[in-house]
Amino acid sequence: MPTKYDLAIIGSGGGAFAAAIRATMLGKSVVMIERGTLGGTCVNTGCVPSKALISAADARHVAADAADRFPGIATTAGPVDMPALIAGKQALVETMRGEKYADVADSYGWHVRRGDAGFAGTPDAPVLEVTAADGAVETIEAEHYLVATGARPWAPPIDGLDEAGYLTSTTAMDLTEVPESMLVLGGGYVALEQAQLFARLGSQVTVLVRSRLASKEEPEVSRTLQEVFADEGIRVVRRAVPTRVSRDAATGQVVVTADVSGGSQEFRADQVLVALGRRPVTDGLNLDAVGVKTGDSGEVVVSDHLQSSNPRIWAAGDVTGHPEFVYVAAHHGTLVAENAFADADRSVDYSHLPRVTFTGPAIGAVGMTEKEVVAAGIRCDCRVLPLEYVPRAVINRDTRGFIKIVVNADTSEILGLTAVAKDAGELAAAGVHVLGKTIAEVADAWAPYLTMTEGIRIAAKSFTTDPSLLSCCA
Numbered sequence: 001m002p003t004k005y006d007l008a009i010i011g012s013g014g015g016a017f018a019a020a021i022r023a024t025m026l027g028k029s030v031v032m033i034e035r036g037t038l039g040g041t042c043v044n045t046g047c048v049p050s051k052a053l054i055s056a057a058d059a060r061h062v063a064a065d066a067a068d069r070f071p072g073i074a075t076t077a078g079p080v081d082m083p084a085l086i087a088g089k090q091a092l093v094e095t096m097r098g099e100k101y102a103d104v105a106d107s108y109g110w111h112v113r114r115g116d117a118g119f120a121g122t123p124d125a126p127v128l129e130v131t132a133a134d135g136a137v138e139t140i141e142a143e144h145y146l147v148a149t150g151a152r153p154w155a156p157p158i159d160g161l162d163e164a165g166y167l168t169s170t171t172a173m174d175l176t177e178v179p180e181s182m183l184v185l186g187g188g189y190v191a192l193e194q195a196q197l198f199a200r201l202g203s204q205v206t207v208l209v210r211s212r213l214a215s216k217e218e219p220e221v222s223r224t225l226q227e228v229f230a231d232e233g234i235r236v237v238r239r240a241v242p243t244r245v246s247r248d249a250a251t252g253q254v255v256v257t258a259d260v261s262g263g264s265q266e267f268r269a270d271q272v273l274v275a276l277g278r279r280p281v282t283d284g285l286n287l288d289a290v291g292v293k294t295g296d297s298g299e300v301v302v303s304d305h306l307q308s309s310n311p312r313i314w315a316a317g318d319v320t321g322h323p324e325f326v327y328v329a330a331h332h333g334t335l336v337a338e339n340a341f342a343d344a345d346r347s348v349d350y351s352h353l354p355r356v357t358f359t360g361p362a363i364g365a366v367g368m369t370e371k372e373v374v375a376a377g378i379r380c381d382c383r384v385l386p387l388e389y390v391p392r393a394v395i396n397r398d399t400r401g402f403i404k405i406v407v408n409a410d411t412s413e414i415l416g417l418t419a420v421a422k423d424a425g426e427l428a429a430a431g432v433h434v435l436g437k438t439i440a441e442v443a444d445a446w447a448p449y450l451t452m453t454e455g456i457r458i459a460a461k462s463f464t465t466d467p468s469l470l471s472c473c474a
């Protein structure tokens with residue numbers, strides 16, 4: 001006889017845990033099935049380890065850069081002990097996995113099964129078959145099911161890539177030595193973070209990008225990041241489409257041949273890191289058998305309520321093809337539990353979703369870009385405030401970057417905010433509460449002096465006042 005639960009969850013990342021917590025609080029029985037390491041991508045191979053390494057690389061970069069920025073300060077940056085750095089990163093991962101995942105599951109008391117899960121039965125009567133490592137199969141029946149299996153790094157079918165070998169954002173963070181040189185394929189947030197990370201650890205980095213850096217963000221972001229990368233010795237090659245990858249037998253280096261603006265060029269490095277996107281993990285789930293539709297990239301197709309084409313099967317997080325942030329997955333998980341068990345009738349709304357890329361300076365954005373506003377048929381007004389007018393940036397002696405506000409010209413309503421700055425993520429988080437307000441409301445609001453968020457108020461004032469004519473706090 002199958003074991004019965006109210007909610008059966010495939011996966012154990014942020015979306016899975018949020019759903020399990022909320023369902024348990026609603027008095028429902030929950031089982032979670034995980035075939036790999038508890039905690040999913042973020043804590044094990046994504047956000048936590050990458051930001052831990054980025055913080056370490058930033059500390060080294062500050063040491064190397066401080067003498068040029070701050071008079072009277074003399075510092076140097078020595079070579080990196082990569083095994084020790086990776087061990088420290090892994091210790092942090094294991095601590096957070098224990099405290100935020102294993103201990104939490106124990107506290108709430110839901111069941112965790114280890115094994116590969118796949119659907120069986122029929123669309124009207126779906127069940128899960130869980131195959132353990134020893135081959136034993138357990139059948140699980142639930143009132144509702146949640147697919148929260150995430151996504152994995154994806155590599156396009158480039159000739160010779162598999163044979164030559166390559167790094168992903170996952171495997172790169174386990175290297176035991178800093179490569180002398182590295183090629184990074186891609187211009188999205190993963191590529192940008194990894195490129196700067198390894199450059200600051202001591203690698204000579206070249207980025208091959210099809211269009212421009214951070215192409216989904218405002219064009220000012222691309223220009224600023226390209227200047228920052230140039231200052232840090234990172235070469236950016238635009239309009240580059242890799243066509244072939246091979247290994248030089250004599251040197252062991254990777255050779256990437258790419259079409260660059262219509263011509264062919266070769267690029268060589270000790271390692272190549274492919275950061276060209278991720279794909280949802282749905283293989284082996286047997287979704288067709290229970291009437292769950294998937295998209296072209298394997299994503300589970302869901303409604304705004306996160307319900308699949310089978311009303312008893314839901315999906316959350318990266319597996320949906322929706323924005324790939326762990327806080328989106330967690331939001332999804334809670335929403336699914338409330339819709340399934342509390343008839344909440346909630347839908348997802350990304351209009352106020354902040355997004356952050358943890359480069360240095362960072363990219364933070366929320367709301368619409370200028371291009372999106374124009375495409376929506378809204379008459380647009382915008383201002384770009386260079387950081388030289390933000391006192392905090394001046395005090396930091398780092399004015400690389402800007403704050404841009406996009407406004408409905410007819411109503412003065414703020415529709416979007418983008419920043420490249422130290423702690424731009426905090427600016428994006430503040431921007432969540434600024435969207436929908438008028439320029440006058442933000443310009444007249446309180447803002448503590450010598451904070452980066454004061455820059456939002458100054459950017460708002462720049463719609464009516466030349467910022468060069470403003471005094472401190474005025």
